[in-house]
Amino acid sequence: MDKKTSILSPLKALKYLFKKPKTLRYPFELKEPAERYRGLHLNDWDQCTGCGNCADICPNEAILMKEIPEIEAKDGERNERPEIDYGRCCFCGLCVDICPTGSLRLSRDYFHIHFDPKTFKLLAKDEKTDEEHFLPEGEYSILKASLTHRRENYEGFSSDLEYSLFDPERVQMSQASPKERKSSFIEQVKGFSAQEAQKEANRCLECKLCEEVCPAGMNIVDYVRNLWEGNLEEAVRDIYKTNPLPGVCGRVCTHNCESACVLSHRGEPVSIRWLKRYVADNLSLSEYQKVLETEKIKSVGKKIAIVGAGPGGLAAAYYLRLMGYEVVVFEKLPEPGGMLRYGIPEYRLPYEALDKDIEYIKSVGVEIKCNTSVGKDISLAELRDNYDAVFVSTGFHKGRSTGVPGSKNPHVFQAIELLRKVTMGEEIEVTDKIVVIGGGDVAMDISRTLARLQMKKFKAVDITLSALETRDIMPATPEEIEEALEEGIKMYPGWGPEKIILEKKSVKGMAMKKCLRVFDEEGKFNPEFDEKKKKEFECSMVVEAIGQAPDFTFLSEDIKEKLKYEGRRMKVDEYGQTSLPWLFIGGDILRGPDVINAIDTGHKAAKGIDKFISSKEKK
């Protein structure tokens, strides 16, 4: 194979003298970079959430999240955008592969020559938000190319979900089948196994956008990380810092955190709610006490009365007790829990889970007096005189009526009252054909509860739900709607009630009319109907679930007079303290129906009461 050729044979290479040279004559002959070229950064400011994952992954610390005051951050986003230091950037593109929204990309531009090192920093933008520096091909010149003279529509290496550094899909939660669910009140969501919980916890990128939207400001990232590390004790400690009802919130929280989760932009958010539930379900009561070190609480000798043992009252009671106050909670109903027990059906929140949370709160020394109605059995004035402060969170326990003709009939019910009866084990005369009016979560709760009762009695479900809102703006959570449909509930979104058809004092049907709009131009509730388009549903029972209202009958006239109001609401400060310094309010009556908001108001009130009492002592 090796042959020594003549010394003249290399001269054959001379033939190349007559061929066209292959080298490019820059800048007259340009080479187009490849489509995946990893050049200077592009960032779509409208899509970017300011989560900062790019800055966290960067191996060279080349990315700094810079606050941009002009950007008005949406809920669950930050007004920070990445600034790239090209003195450090190594163009690896890890920032692109971690970007959950896909806003950060690399372009095919790669030129920047300057004497001033300060010019090597770039607040990455793209042609959408920076028309000044991104130029169309005609205006762009390679001779001027720099960080601020870029070509538009020149995208290079960009994000691909298949190759992203995060997992866009959540671990599927095992749930009872619709058939299984319909015929009993068993809990629908079965909960994660240890392995599933760990895998789901691993998905969290720790950008903390969730913590900023949580009404209670929970340390979500910390407890998810501790759960991932298998340290449940530390996780439960993190949770109890701001939320003493993890078993409840792990099931029925409205999970603002998940809506804000940055993974939800192109995939599914981390199942933060189910992870909290996993922590709560996997530690026993005795372990709670040991872990949270609440066995020895030093008393400060002050007494606080709390009206209402719902989430707001329980949270306030727990945190006040931790501070050493003697706390007595007065509850009108036979058992504590408020709306959690008497409003939310068992298949969503089993009583054992609620009892566990309440048992723990009781175990730290909170006294709960049930069957004691403030305003009837004991007056608010008495509480004022016998206690150092009073916290009121009585909730929204009164249903609202549609007020349409026939709604006063005894076969027309309020959802909230029926739900309470189911919990108390009272008999409900369920009929075979029911119409439910309302499109919120309570409407779903009552429809699904009645479906279970119908199954028991008639072995069939015949429930028609009508809501003013169309499906896309129905206030109920999308999963609830989906699950209700799975259970055989017929839904008519976009229809409003006209009248209840009565015959000899019994309900025969429901007349509906088409709803054209729910809110007016100013966004106020002001429904408009098409009087020509009508529908009738045959039924023998009607349930109204169009909203709830507070009941303030416990306030005596003299107290009512002394209170100051802002519009129709009581005037309160950040701690829920009213114009009567001894009276604090919280829960639904302060912020409307929501568990996690109620817990937050309870926690804040506890801090406020402590502040109020210590300031009183100083005087």
Add this chain to the structure above:
Amino acid sequence: MREVELFFGPQHLGMVGNFSITLNVEGDKILKATADPGFLHRGFEKLMEYRTWMQNFPLVCRINVVEPDHMEMVYAMAVEKLAGIELPERAEWIRSIYLELARVGSHLFGLWAYSNMLGFDTVAQWAMYHRDLILDLFEELTGGRVYHIYIWPGGVRRDFPEGFTDRMVETLHSIGKCVPDYNNTFFNNPLFYERTRGIGKVSREEAEKWGGVGQVLRATGKPFDIRKVEPYAAYDKVDFDIPTREEGDVYSRIMVIRDEMIESVHLIFKLIEGLPKGEVYNKVPNPFKWKIGEGESYVRVESSRGELGLYLVSDGGDKPYRVHFRTPSYSHGLTILEKALEGANISDVGNIMISMYVVAPEIDR
């Protein structure tokens, strides 16, 4: 004659890379050669202990600019072994194709350095140009020309673009067509023959004793190649030859490199033919929450300069506890080179050094 101490590098024009050899010479004859590394120490192994498993992935390739790809491969393999990550089959094949392409590119780069040093400027420019064609392929596949940052734990970073294999075959054919020109001008040139035959001889026993691998060992007749000894990626799925020579001199080493390039191109064609369909990446855990259980692993691959190994230790944390590379240039550039230079002529220092493909950044890391 008087014995003189000479510094060959780092500034010497004949030196390739930031490396130095102190020569004790008498006239033109080298009495003693002392390799003097340390001009390019960047502390990679320590740096890697401070970066997470994923953050190390763009870092490792930078250890060796000549052929970054095998560095990526060895890191990915070590992490996969430690963490027990399985790969999709297609990823294994793509890795093999990619690494062979890297081998060709790297050898062309080496050929540029070598022929340039011998004064064959025309061949040097051809080699550089042909390497650039291969870099174009890398650019299309990975988005980077020199640092590709492509093989990561779990597979490869992106699949082949549409029609990529066709363009790869076309490019390799166009380079292959020039092999007769290379032969005429360089490999079969009597000048090259005269300059290399019998120069820088290393016997097989010596090479084995002093840690010789790659062409150094294969030029002495031993077909030692990690791709065969301990097959990784898809190398056990296709058939290929290990070119060897017997003499162990500069000539044999350069000819082994030439034959290897040609064999690699054939290997790429075979791999493209058998390339299976499917996924190319199995997701690894979230990079912010990735801990690898306690343990250690040693993996090795056949880089274009010989056996490249990585010893990786995890203490159960999110970063490596200890990283150590076993690089071929370390033994070639320090031990074997010192022995091979003894008694050689001063004008052959570069000749012998580059024939062993000593890459300075690999020695220092």
